Amino acid sequence: MAIEIPSRASRPFDFRIALGVPLVLMILMLSIYPPALDFALAQLFYVPGSGFIGRQSFWLEDILHDRAKQAVIAFAVLALAGFVISLFSPKWRQWRRPLGYVVLVFALFFSVVMPLKILTAVHCPWSLKEFGGQETYTPLLSPRAETQKPGLCWPGGHASSGFSLLALFFFWRDRRPRTAR
Numbered sequence: 001m002a003i004e005i006p007s008r009a010s011r012p013f014d015f016r017i018a019l020g021v022p023l024v025l026m027i028l029m030l031s032i033y034p035p036a037l038d039f040a041l042a043q044l045f046y047v048p049g050s051g052f053i054g055r056q057s058f059w060l061e062d063i064l065h066d067r068a069k070q071a072v073i074a075f076a077v078l079a080l081a082g083f084v085i086s087l088f089s090p091k092w093r094q095w096r097r098p099l100g101y102v103v104l105v106f107a108l109f110f111s112v113v114m115p116l117k118i119l120t121a122v123h124c125p126w127s128l129k130e131f132g133g134q135e136t137y138t139p140l141l142s143p144r145a146e147t148q149k150p151g152l153c154w155p156g157g158h159a160s161s162g163f164s165l166l167a168l169f170f171f172w173r174d175r176r177p178r179t180a181r
Contacts, residue, residue, distance in 0.1 A: 011174075035139060042125045052126055065158070072161045076106040098171050105167035113160045123151030 045053045054060045083099040086092035121144050127133035136145040140154065 035137075039130070042131065046125075046131050048132070051132060055126070068158065069161065072165065075165075076103075076110070079103050079106060098175070102167050102171050105164055109160060109164035113155055113157055116155050117152040117157075118150075120154050121150035121152075122154035123147075124153040127151060127153075 042052075047053060079099055079102040082092070082095065083103045086096040086099055120140065122140060123133070123135040123137075125131050127135045128137050129135065130137065135147055135151065138145050144150070
């Protein structure tokens with residue numbers, strides 16, 4: 001028995017919100033000096049001599065770092081498997097476009113984030129001299145200081161994974177009935 005999905009048109013695209021809000025935020029970020037705020041926040045979580053708070057935490061390192069990354073990868077594999085099944089199964093045919101969208105989002109995420117990390121070579125805070133490391137801080141868009149080991153901290157993989165999971169919102173948005181207000 002196939003699951004019946006109501007066919008509705010997507011909501012109209014509002015360019016003022018979709019382009020205006022990010023543009024205003026970019027102008028705001030360029031008008032203030034973000035590293036000063038970044039360093040001030042990092043100082044709140046740094047204890048001289050012992051490092052960053054939570055650095056040796058099982059919950060933060062094992063669960064939220066390693067297992068969360070594995071969960072996102074597993075979800076991407078499941079979405080890909082569902083998309084492949086939709087190519088061959090008439091029952092799953094109605095899910096082909098939504099699953100294709102989710103697979104596309106994950107493919108873009110995985111193919112963009114790591115090359116950007118390599119291209120920017122930004123060091124993690126714990127690698128910087130200010131926080132007990134050996135590396136010199138250099139702003140994001142400036143030439144990097146000479147180093148034996150380039151950094152891989154920007155863009156943040158976990159934040160990027162979270163943004164890729166926003167695809168699920170759009171996947172389910174028009175497929176569930178709206179509740180009465």
